[in-house]
Amino acid sequence: MTELETRVKQQFDQLSELLDNNQTKQFRKKFLDMHFYEQGQFFMTLNQAQRKELYAIMAPDEIGDMFDTLQDDDPHISRILHEMDLKYASEVINSMYDDNAADMLEHLDKAEVDRYLSIMSTADANQLRGLLHYDTETAGGLMTTDYVVMSQYLTVGAALKALRKFARTAETIYYLYIVDDANDLVGIMSLRELFTHNEKATLNTVMVRNVVSVYVDDDQEAVAQVFRDYQFVSLPVVDHANKLVGIVTIDDVIEVIDDEAEEDYSKLAGVDVDESQTTPLSAASKRLPWLITLLFLGMITATLISHFENLLSQASILAVFISLITGTAGNAGTQSLAVAVRRLSLENNNPQHLIKLLLKELITGLVIGLITGLTIWLVVGLWKHNFVLGLVIGLAMMVAITVANLAGSLIPMLMAKIGFDPAVASGPFISTLSDLTSVLIYFNIASLFMGFFKGL
DSSP states (O other): OOHHHHHHHHHHHHHHHHHHTTOHHHHHHHHHHSOHHHHHHHHTTSOHHHHHHHHHHSOHHHHHHHHTTSOTTOTTHHHHHHHSOHHHHHHHHHHSOHHHHHHHHHTSOHHHHHHHHHHSOHHHHHHHHHHHTSOTTBHHHHOBSOOOEEETTSBHHHHHHHHHHHHTTOSOOSEEEEEOTTOBEEEEEEHHHHHHSOTTSBHHHHSBOOOOOEETTSBHHHHHHHHHHHOOSEEEEEOTTOBEEEEEEHHHHHHHHHHHHHHHHHHHHTSOSOOTTSOHHHHHHHHHHHHHHHHHHHHHHHHHHHHTHHHHHHOGGGGGGHHHHHHHHHHHHHHHHHHHHHHHHHHTTOHHHHHHHHHHHHHHHHHHHHHHHHHHHHHHHHHHTOHHHHHHHHHHHHHHHHHHHHHHHHHHHHHHHTTSOGGGSOHHHHHHHHHHHHHHHHHHHHHHTGGGTTTO
């Protein structure tokens, strides 16, 4: 346990003791001194009775600050909200940042959402309904409406004074988004830039006019890519008429990157890695289609091996090395697949980059295959006292690895080209495909040298 974890655990123990002993004043002070994230982690360790004690001594806006750090898709959130008085729960949600509140409401039943929104003011409820309207995996689904917006005709001095008002509610005040009378986004300024200009200058004379923005319906992966490229901490979101409708902040993009990585890993493995809330039967039903498909592909491999029964009957030693060749080629293909999927997500199908990747993986496969082939040739030659047999195994290994490496990078590219997600060319699929090609390569090479190890 790290020093930080030890300190946090001690804090949690002290808070629990204060709460259980009804030492309200001391509890509030210690609780509010903690980071919102730590407050949320402590909150999730409490039982229902303790949570109800907490609601009695904490204001809704104080709980709302903490709720901003909770996982919006946590299955316990709905039950926790039901524990609260309806008005209290509505105020908690209303005090959260709009994007976090909308994300949380997205996972509740429509009837529940309507109940909470009905208690809020019309303006606040409409704000959240507007965010709930957007697809969750678009810029609109990620954005918040808690941001700093200024008229282009304000002076720098007036803008600095107005910032005090925005600071209470805005999710970030690092950037000022500047609009004209029609709410078109016309410029941007950082807080640092604002402080360096003369207070009498108007914003439209000192603002940056070349604004990088995203459209409200842009996919979340495209939004994340803009953050990677420009290293922003927030990004304006506009509609197709260039009206400013919100901003996306870096904390939401970090979640997107994590979610996308988890999704790609799930596809590479052919399973849903987030099965913690599913029953064994449900988990099995999701995994079975892949396994049944791979079973039939495996039967093709078995059929192919049976086609070479005559060869195996003349040299049974060949059977010993089947799994060695297919397994090594499968592993090489899976490595190549992982590299290709990652590159495709970063380079947006740029033809020049893809050709370079293909050539690189081909050469990499040849180098790996050559070294592996030479190694197995020497090992088998010394082990079986037959360097021709070693040559067959080594050649087969080299060619199989090269082909698997090429397939691992080529198949995702072809899938991306025809509009499919390249990650669906999963590891299990590549492994099974490489089994087929490896067996075919192995036995065809072996048949050319049959006379040198017949009867072994």
